[in-house]
Every structure is written in structure tokens, then in C-alpha cells.
Amino acid sequence: MTCRYWSPRVDALSPYVPGEQPQQGERLIKLNTNENPYPPSPEVARMLAAYDVENLRLYPDPDARALRKSIADYYDVGVENIFVGNGSDEVLAHSFMAFFKQKEPILFPDVTYSFYTVYCALYDIHYKALAVHDDFTIGLEAYSQSNGGIIIPNPNAPTGIGLSLNQVEQLLKKNRDSVVIIDEAYVDFGGVSVIPLIKKYDNLLVIQTFSKSRNLAGMRVGFSVGNQQLIDGLERVKNSFNSYPLDTLAQAVAMSAIKDDVYFKKVCAMIIASRDLLAKRLESFGFEVLPSESNFLFVTHPEHKAESLYAGLKSKGMLVRHFAKSRINAYLRITVGKDEENAALCDALELILK
Ligand SMILES: *Cc1c(COP(=O)(O)O)cnc(C)c1O
Numbered sequence: 001m002t003c004r005y006w007s008p009r010v011d012a013l014s015p016y017v018p019g020e021q022p023q024q025g026e027r028l029i030k031l032n033t034n035e036n037p038y039p040p041s042p043e044v045a046r047m048l049a050a051y052d053v054e055n056l057r058l059y060p061d062p063d064a065r066a067l068r069k070s071i072a073d074y075y076d077v078g079v080e081n082i083f084v085g086n087g088s089d090e091v092l093a094h095s096f097m098a099f100f101k102q103k104e105p106i107l108f109p110d111v112t113y114s115f116y117t118v119y120c121a122l123y124d125i126h127y128k129a130l131a132v133h134d135d136f137t138i139g140l141e142a143y144s145q146s147n148g149g150i151i152i153p154n155p156n157a158p159t160g161i162g163l164s165l166n167q168v169e170q171l172l173k174k175n176r177d178s179v180v181i182i183d184e185a186y187v188d189f190g191g192v193s194v195i196p197l198i199k200k201y202d203n204l205l206v207i208q209t210f211s212k213s214r215n216l217a218g219m220r221v222g223f224s225v226g227n228q229q230l231i232d233g234l235e236r237v238k239n240s241f242n243s244y245p246l247d248t249l250a251q252a253v254a255m256s257a258i259k260d261d262v263y264f265k266k267v268c269a270m271i272i273a274s275r276d277l278l279a280k281r282l283e284s285f286g287f288e289v290l291p292s293e294s295n296f297l298f299v300t301h302p303e304h305k306a307e308s309l310y311a312g313l314k315s316k317g318m319l320v321r322h323f324a325k326s327r328i329n330a331y332l333r334i335t336v337g338k339d340e341e342n343a344a345l346c347d348a349l350e351l352i353l354k
Pocket residue numbers: 034086087088089090113153157183185208209210211217220221222
């Protein structure tokens with residue numbers, strides 16, 4: 001597709017394609033975009049029920065101070081160490097612009113979140129995609145080369161494989177001259193956050209989201225944690241783009257969610273337990289299941305094409321994710337749902353495999 005009015009840059013883009021979002025009312029089992037199967041905290045429902053719409057007349061706080069303070073207190077850092085955005089995708093986009101537009105190429109794994117190459121094209125950033133090992137673990141030795149920045153999701157997507165705090169710290173020790181971004185979208189499902197390391201490494205930026213572990217994908221709230229100078233760099237980009245990326249409701253909802261730590265921990269523990277159960281059942285059908293520290297499983301079957309499994313599930317009203325990309329086209333990424341959804345998926349797969 002093209003159009004003569006488009007700029008050459010826009011003509012050359014290959015935008016990110018998110019997993020399908022069915023229309024409301026379609027009864028599907030939706031395990032394709034790593035949303036949380038449980039509703040947001042009851043604190044959120046209570047706050048919204050009592051919400052005064054008069055608040056929506058005014059612009060939101062452009063600095064989201066109250067929300068940033070709640071996040072800062074939760075992670076034991078200062079409010080000056082927190083940046084918030086309209087989903088962590090926006091925080092990522094601003095970070096690419098703020099830190100990665102350098103002479104040297106940036107580095108990230110070849111099997112990773114596919115939005116990274118999209119931002120590179122949008123902002124004209126050079127990159128080198130470094131091959132992960134055959135078992136999909138990340139070989140950090142390869143990152144000891146000159147670079148304009150490094151970005152790694154921990155745990156990685158779509159593999160679910162995590163790095164230890166010590167591994168990330170070794171990477172930081174060897175890389176003091178460019179920004180290292182750790183994208184912790186899934187860290188609450190069994191990984192280890194490196195947020196404490198921001199006090200030691202002024203070039204570390206950690207990005208998290210309310211979309212997965214805090215059940216708020218529809219609200220679009222993401223944040224980053226880092227040295228004040230990095231946060232100031234992000235503010236410069238944000239204030240050159242949109243002064244009010246987070247609306248008044250999103251700020252209030254996210255604050256209610258982060259207050260309810262009991263619910264947050266309970267839901268994460270339930271998803272971890274369901275994930276391990278689902279992994280065992282899939283293995284019993286002959287699937288190879290990568291070790292996951294996230295809320296999804298990355299699986300392949302030696303005797304069945306991932307594409308036809310995807311299509312078979314879809315015809316039964318079940319959505320999972322398949323990426324038609326080299327190295328991973330034999331795999332399916334399955335979001336961990338509620339136990340009954342996971343069981344329905346397994347029953348359907350059992351029939352398809354026969
Ligand atoms: C889901 C995801 C994001 C984006 O999350 P939003 O906050 O919903 O924009 C970022 N990084 C990775 C690796 C993700 O999987």
C-alpha cells in the first residue's frame with residue numbers, strides 16, 4: 001500500500017501489528033496478547049463508582065505527580081526517578097528518541113519484542129540484532145561491543161526466558177557509555193526487577209507497565225525508573241510531543257491499582273500456578289515448552305506446524321499468537337488464562353493433535 005501524499009519515511013514504515021482484539025460480544029477465549037485474565041483490583045472499581053465527572057472538565061496534571069509519587073514510594077525511589085507514559089509502548093518510543101539516536105548502532109536480541117525495530121525505522125536509528133542461542137537464551141558476551149545503546153526485555157518476549165540480576169549487573173559493568181534499557185513488562189510473573197540498580201548505574205533505565213501484572217491493558221499506563229538525568233531527557237521528548245499523555249482517569253485508576261498490593265500479589269501468584277499447570281499439560285501432549293518467567297508460554301510441537309495449530313484453535317474460537325518470522329515460526333505464544341480457559345485450550349489442542 002502506498003499513497004503519493006505520504007512522506008518517503010512513512011512510505012517505508014512497517015508498523016507493528018498487535019494481536020487481534022475481537023469486537024465486544026464475540027465469545028472467544030483470548031490468549032493472544034498477554035492481557036491479565038483477572039479484572040483490575042476492586043479498589044479501582046470502588047474509586048470509579050464514586051468518581052466525580054466534574055474532574056474531567058480540566059486538563060490532567062501534566063506531570064502526573066501524585067501517580068509518580070505512588071510508583072516511587074512503591075519501588076523505594078524518588079519521584080524524580082519516575083517517568084510515566086501512555087502505555088509502556090509510549091515510554092519506549094520516547095526512550096528510543098531520547099537515548100538511542102546515536103552514531104553507533106543500538107543492540108538487542110534477534111528474537112525479541114518486535115516493536116523495537118519499528119521504533120528504529122520511525123526514528124532512523126541503526127541497530128544490530130544479536131542472535132540468541134539455539135535454546136533462545138541471551139548470550140550477553142555479544143553485547144561487549146561499542147554501541148549507541150542496549151535494550152533487552154527481562155524476561156524476554158516472546159520466549160519468556162529471564163536474566164538474573166547478576167547477569168544484568170555484569171552487562172551494566174561492561175557498558176558504562178550508553179543507555180541500557182531493561183523492559184520489565186513481565187517481571188512480576190517470577191522474574192527479578194533490576195530497579196534497585198538504578199542507584200548504582202546512572203545509565204540504566206527500567207521500563208514497566210500496568211497492562212499485564214496490574215490488569216489494566218485498556219487504561220494505557222506505563223512508566224520508567226532511572227537516574228534523574230535520564231528522566232529529564234524523557235520529559236524533554238514528552239513535552240515536545242504531548243504534554244498530557246496520561247488522562248485524569250488513567251492517573252487515578254493507576255494509583256488505585258498500585259495501592260492494592262494484596263490483590264496484585266494474589267493475582268500474580270495465581271497466574272504463576274496456572275502457567276506451571278498449563279506447561280505440564282502441554283508437555284504431556286508432546287509440546288516443547290520453553291522455561292517461562294512470564295504470563296505466557298512459548299511452545300512448539302515436533303509433529304505439527306504452528307500455523308495449522310493456530311488456525312485449528314481459531315476455528316474453535318480460541319486465539320493464540322503465531323509470528324510468521326524466521327527462527328520462531330514453528331512456535332506459538334500462549335497467554336496464561338484462568339484455569340478453565342487453559343483447560344478448554346488443552347482440550348481443543350488434544351482434539352486437533354489427534
Ligand atoms: C506488552 C509489552 C509492552 C507494552 O505494554 P503497554 O504498556 O501495554 O504499552 C512493552 N514491552 C513488552 C516486551 C511487552 O510485551
